[in-house]
Amino acid sequence: xxxxxxxxxxxxxxxxxxxxxxxxxxxxxxxxxxxxxxxxxxxxxxxxxxxxxxxxxxxxxxxxxxxxxxxxxxxxxxxxxxxxxxxxxxxxxxxxxxxxxxxxxxxxxxxxxxxxxxxxxxxxxxxxxxxxxxxxxxxxxxxxxxxxxxxxxxxxxxxxxxxxxxxxxxxxxxxxxxxxxxxxxxxxxxxxxxxxxxxxxxxxxxxxxxxxxxxxxxxxxxxxxxxxxxxxxxxxxxxxxxxxxxxxxxxxx
Amino acid sequence: xxxxxxxxxxxxxxxxxxxxxxxxxxxxxxxxxxxxxxxxxxxxxxxxxxxxxxxxxxxxxxxxxxxxxxxxxxxxxxxxxxxxxxxxxxxxxxxxxxxxxxxxxxxxxxxxxxxxxxxxxxxxxxxxxxxxxxxxxxxxxxxxxxxxxxxxxxxxxxxxxxxxxxxxxxxxxxxxxxxxxxxxxxxxxxxxxxxxxxxxxxxxxxxxxxxxxxxxxxxxxxxxxxxxxxxxxxxxxxxxx
Amino acid sequence: xxxxxxxxxxxxxxxxxxxxxxxxxxxxxxxxxxxxxxxxxxxxxxxxxxxxxxxxxxxxxxxxxxxxxxxxxxxxxxxxxxxxxxxxxxxxxxxxxxxxxxxxxxxxxxxxxxxxxxxxxxxxxxxxxxxxxxxxxxxxxxxxxxxxxxxxxxxxxxxxxxxxxxxxxxxxxxxxxxxxxxxxxxxxxxxxxxxxxxxxxxxxxxxxxxxxxxxxxxxxxxxxxxxxxxxxxxxxxxxxxxxxxxxxxxxxxxxx
Numbered sequence: 001x002x003x004x005x006x007x008x009x010x011x012x013x014x015x016x017x018x019x020x021x022x023x024x025x026x027x028x029x030x031x032x033x034x035x036x037x038x039x040x041x042x043x044x045x046x047x048x049x050x051x052x053x054x055x056x057x058x059x060x061x062x063x064x065x066x067x068x069x070x071x072x073x074x075x076x077x078x079x080x081x082x083x084x085x086x087x088x089x090x091x092x093x094x095x096x097x098x099x100x101x102x103x104x105x106x107x108x109x110x111x112x113x114x115x116x117x118x119x120x121x122x123x124x125x126x127x128x129x130x131x132x133x134x135x136x137x138x139x140x141x142x143x144x145x146x147x148x149x150x151x152x153x154x155x156x157x158x159x160x161x162x163x164x165x166x167x168x169x170x171x172x173x174x175x176x177x178x179x180x181x182x183x184x185x186x187x188x189x190x191x192x193x194x195x196x197x198x199x200x201x202x203x204x205x206x207x208x209x210x211x212x213x214x215x216x217x218x219x220x221x222x223x224x225x226x227x228x229x230x231x232x233x234x235x236x237x238x239x240x241x242x243x244x245x246x247x248x249x250x251x252x253x
Numbered sequence: 254x255x256x257x258x259x260x261x262x263x264x265x266x267x268x269x270x271x272x273x274x275x276x277x278x279x280x281x282x283x284x285x286x287x288x289x290x291x292x293x294x295x296x297x298x299x300x301x302x303x304x305x306x307x308x309x310x311x312x313x314x315x316x317x318x319x320x321x322x323x324x325x326x327x328x329x330x331x332x333x334x335x336x337x338x339x340x341x342x343x344x345x346x347x348x349x350x351x352x353x354x355x356x357x358x359x360x361x362x363x364x365x366x367x368x369x370x371x372x373x374x375x376x377x378x379x380x381x382x383x384x385x386x387x388x389x390x391x392x393x394x395x396x397x398x399x400x401x402x403x404x405x406x407x408x409x410x411x412x413x414x415x416x417x418x419x420x421x422x423x424x425x426x427x428x429x430x431x432x433x434x435x436x437x438x439x440x441x442x443x444x445x446x447x448x449x450x451x452x453x454x455x456x457x458x459x460x461x462x463x464x465x466x467x468x469x470x471x472x473x474x475x476x477x478x479x480x481x482x483x484x485x486x487x488x489x490x491x492x493x494x
Numbered sequence: 495x496x497x498x499x500x501x502x503x504x505x506x507x508x509x510x511x512x513x514x515x516x517x518x519x520x521x522x523x524x525x526x527x528x529x530x531x532x533x534x535x536x537x538x539x540x541x542x543x544x545x546x547x548x549x550x551x552x553x554x555x556x557x558x559x560x561x562x563x564x565x566x567x568x569x570x571x572x573x574x575x576x577x578x579x580x581x582x583x584x585x586x587x588x589x590x591x592x593x594x595x596x597x598x599x600x601x602x603x604x605x606x607x608x609x610x611x612x613x614x615x616x617x618x619x620x621x622x623x624x625x626x627x628x629x630x631x632x633x634x635x636x637x638x639x640x641x642x643x644x645x646x647x648x649x650x651x652x653x654x655x656x657x658x659x660x661x662x663x664x665x666x667x668x669x670x671x672x673x674x675x676x677x678x679x680x681x682x683x684x685x686x687x688x689x690x691x692x693x694x695x696x697x698x699x700x701x702x703x704x705x706x707x708x709x710x711x712x713x714x715x716x717x718x719x720x721x722x723x724x725x726x727x728x729x730x731x732x733x734x735x736x737x738x739x740x741x742x743x744x745x746x747x748x749x750x
Contacts, residue, residue: 052588054749077590084588088581092510104503105495105589129510130580145585268671279678283685290689316681324674331670421670426516426568429677430523433560437527 010060035200081151087142091131256355276321277367281374302383323428406449409479500599520561525622532626541712567676597744651699
């Protein structure tokens, strides 16, 4: 039995003529932080939405802890904490009340709310209405909604969007520490390589729905070398890889 | 003219035109359904077919028209407030009052759409259930022209309310309450009948000779009054902000 | 997760949403002018119904014809908007809870809100009846049991309407359009009530129930008994069908 907690086989999602995700084969190790990297519109969010059952694949399949949709939807979602796209919340409720809703649905102990608020540094603002939060605070509230109850799998879609440099650093450190602290696996997406570089054990690079690379950072370096791409700076490697893929597509087009 | 063109662009893909089209069709269905289910009641009534049809249906049709107007106005200003486009408009060499006038122009044209559909429906009902009345076409044209003028004060008033409310729900709520209250007003009172949301219930064939000119003149006065109120509101708002 | 827990979660979501005012304003708007004009019940009363009964029936006419359906439509759209305005629904759909369960729980919230408005309408009726009695020196106050029974029947008859509006608010995602269509559907309800197939139009039910109440006082005006057949089975089928469609379509846009 593999030690991958999430595995996809030729996972594909198309909307009419447009293919958002194409024959994706991902392997996410248990207890790792997996950085999902790609420019805007590469298909990261769509893949994550498929993992959450928010959209169904057009082709291919995937397994999460050997379980799959739609049969095991509730069982899978019980084990996943998620943060997708823009922060999702109820503006008429306070930060604490927003988490209370999630707590009740997940049937967690009452202390889980305070714990999650503490974890993202929102304890002081727990009684403020969520619609009055700054963008960074909304982002933290979304993260608290994902972290509440310490789920074994975390799916975080660009969690540092809208945060200031201090906030980015805090969240990055938090994500990095999660596997050790709570024995969980994290799938985190970003369009910035330096960010992923500081958080992830493994990375997957996606462009136009295709997986260009999957492996550790060291493996990325050697892969780039073999492809004749620059390796002195990982950001340059990433950009060159995307550029080469785009040119390749242009030629094919 | 330029502002009218700009405003026309803004309503693209908002569903505004389909709403007026759908609303017109729905109101047009009223006389058809009413005649279909109660033909014998109306076909035997004395008077011109136009008056019979208007008396039997206009109350409902007018109410649908005003509700449509309320929703339309909400859409018009919602496009400004939803993504804060109004802020951009305010930084351009354009007064908010001209924006209002542009929207009023749009409303004037769009009210024609349901009224035309309703006229077609009434005409078809006349042809089907009251054959041999060639004068109906002219009466319908005059009648619908009159109704267009009667709708204008409500349009102007709703636009003033809408321009004041950033929240579409507040505007919609006020509009619905006004529509409801106006339908509850006693019908015999001449002064109350000219309240902007009551005027669309007036019918040309029920007007005396003097009223035929007086009512549109009063409506024009009301429109002017609401335009002045809008201009004053912007002046006051600028003074306090 | 059981429906009761979901209902509690859904009730928590509407905290501070101003829905209470949407329930109260129509009731006050309906009964305050009635108290002011209560004297018309002495003069404009063709069927010689006792003024206090006429006062009650005339007041509830506006409620049953327009205010109750309009309130239901507004509540349905607002409940949906609370979910959509800040992607709250997207978060909930990524939680281990069934979308259909959430949809049903939200409909239950609508029923709770309808019940709250029933209480508010009874409360405001009594306040206005007392006020009218003070102003005109004639007691407009009716027995509590009669008022409760008549008002409850009207609101009970509004449940199929609630189901239709709940479905509409889910099927038509643009709030102004679902709202517009809902409001437009109220207007021809009196016309529909005069047709032979009135029972196929759920928006007629509250008004029909009130009219039968009127019929009991003035038999020349309307039926004196509620024609349960075929209204009841049709209402049940319509309610179940609307709720089933609503449950199937709930959150589809977020999941597409």
